Amino acid sequence: MTIQTYIRALLQHEGPLLQGPHTKETPRRLLRYLQYWSNWDSDPPFNVTTFHNRNPKVDQLITIPGITFWSCCSHHLLPFHGKATVGYLPNEHIIGLSKVAQVVRWIAKKPQVQEHLAHEIADFLEERLVPLGLAVYIRAWHTCQMLSVGPDAPQMVTTVLRGRLKNHPAKDEFLMEVTR
Helix, strand or coil, X not given: CCHHHHHHXXXXXXXXXXXXXXXXXXXXXXXXXXXXXXXXXXXXCCCCCEEECXXXXXXXXXXXXXXXXXXXXXXXXXXXXXXXXXXEECCCEEECHHHHHHHHHHHHCCEECHHHHHHHHHHHHHHHHCCCEEXXXXXXXXXXXXXXXXXXXXXXXXXXXXXXXXXXXXXXXXXXXXXX
């Protein structure tokens, strides 16, 4: 039995509300949706460009706020979306600005829970930049929660603080940026 045949049988089993001409292509659409979220490559589909930090004066917090993303909850296979903010205290390397947003969106493009998403973004950037400190803040709306609680369901916030940003004055600067 193909996945599309199984989906069609499942829809027919659930009764007349899920049958009719408007659901004829639903198995194909649902399969395409599942394939989108499962088509994730462990290597980024772009070059992660970093540059040598030649200026020792570039030692303050660099923050990239408001990176929009979509992901898929691995518990329910329903989407969640939100905004991520990434900040780091540079050491020997800095990263191209567009690369941070690409990293967030690439890592978000697989089924997972939000808590893991924040840590995977931090792991990836920390490995390439080796910064003095790193922070990732994610605020997201979860479809699964909105369906069970209602459209005014609260957002989920996750924060990862590493290195000097755990106890550095720049931590407060970062947290003020993300709570604006």
